[in-house]
Amino acid sequence: MTSTLAIVGAGGAGAAAAYALRDDPVDVTVFEKSRGVCGRAATRRKDDCIYEYGANYLKDDDERVTELVTETLPSDGLVDVEAPIYAFERDGDVGEGRDSDEHKWTYESGITQLAKRLFAAADATVHNGVRVETLDRDAGGWRVFDAEGTDRGHYDALLLTPPAPQTADLLGEAAWDHDDCRDLRQTVASVPYRTVVSGMLHYPFELDVPWYAAVNTDKAHDIGWLAREECKAGHVPEGESLLLVQMNEPWSVANYDAHPDRILDEIAQRTARLLGDDRLTDPDWTDHQHWRYAQPEDTVDRDALAPAADHDLYFAGDWVASEPRLHAAVRNGLDVGERIGADY
Incomplete structure (x- = not known):
């Protein structure tokens, strides 16, 4: 039986999580507020120039990510x-x-190729220009609503990858019973x-x-x-x-x-x-x-996030990773995606 997962955010972590689930029986839908992908690892074009205006490059500090980029994914360009x-x-x-x-x-052609190539290899549906604003938890999973109040569907699990302050805002607007995660929003917002x-x-x-x-x-x-x-x-x-x-x-x-x-x-x-x-x-x-x-400028206490998995809720990104860098966010996305695959 195929499970469903909604990922909020098409940055490096969200793309890596979708990639990690490519062979699992999980139907992945990604919602991204901007018109592109790769989040703060962003690329623009002007007057025959291509330039990165956020994260400038991907460091080779993680062997798995380096192998992914240089050997597993297409390495042309x-x-x-x-x-x-x-x-x-x-x-x-x-x-x-x-x-x-x-x-x-x-x-x-720009560092956004990282997320583009991850998504190209993943079996995921990406919706750009969709700002998720409200989340509703019930016994069967999560319902996602956009900024216009449109119901974007019901999912067995939810992965949040925006920056911690925006993730905290989403949690603040979420309707769910979470006595065992009462301090979760505050923990996320404190990053x-x-x-x-x-x-x-x-x-x-x-x-x-x-x-x-x-x-x-x-x-x-x-x-x-x-x-x-x-x-x-x-x-x-x-x-x-x-x-x-x-x-x-x-x-x-x-x-x-x-x-x-x-x-x-x-x-x-x-x-x-x-x-x-x-x-x-x-x-x-x-x-x-x-x-x-x-x-x-710091990362979250990941142990404090763990109880959320009991509510089919997961987190990934540079603020969840071992260090606040693009390569670490990608590795974190891979790890969280694999955990979701194991859980579902």
Whole structure:
């Protein structure tokens, strides 16, 4: 007998969970509020450029995920960013960072390929542009309603993968009897998140620097991360530069609601000062993204989530994983998907 599972969120964890269930008798339906997949590992295209504006790449810190990406899934167009990551502190002096042999994986057509390839191999139905807002638990499983109040179906089990604050909101709106999980919503809501404003700055020339990215290690500079998309094969035409600049949290929180033109001008000015290049004050085109819940700064107590499985409710994502990274979210999705397969 085939069981049914609803997954809320088509990010790395949700896609990995669906993939893990591909050979199990579980009918998987995925609801994703945005038009694309892969969540905060996101890709855009503009003027012949392809760029990641959230998670920049997939680290090779998990053997199973690395094997999945490099051997099991189609690996055509897989890109390993070979240039190093440098570091800087409050004084803005960019210098060599720690030595690392880690691979930094993405795809020529963008990191969203990770979720696309997982879903292509999974037997799942994905509904984009659907914001799940209300959940109703009964003796037979879960009923899912969207933001318009439309009944999206009844499922034997439910997997929630949005960022912890949004998951906590869903739990707060859910109708279910859960005396043994009374503190569950509070536990989920307590996971701290970092807010990040990202700016993308394009130039008709290529920077002459030896690094792919520079990271602020003391968290005392307005810029937290600066990366060169031209270091990724297939992303930027030759002779051009496209910088992804992610601002540190205090700056991002203070400027979150400012006009985008002012935000991007401020980002360009700070980038020019950091790199000592006045040309960078005048990009020929820009883009931006605000991430209210960019990255968890801690992970949840997974033991506190365990009783929810007795209510056919599961959780996955970077806030549930061993560390708040994309590779860990994918591994967590695989593990949770396998557990669901075993339970049903």
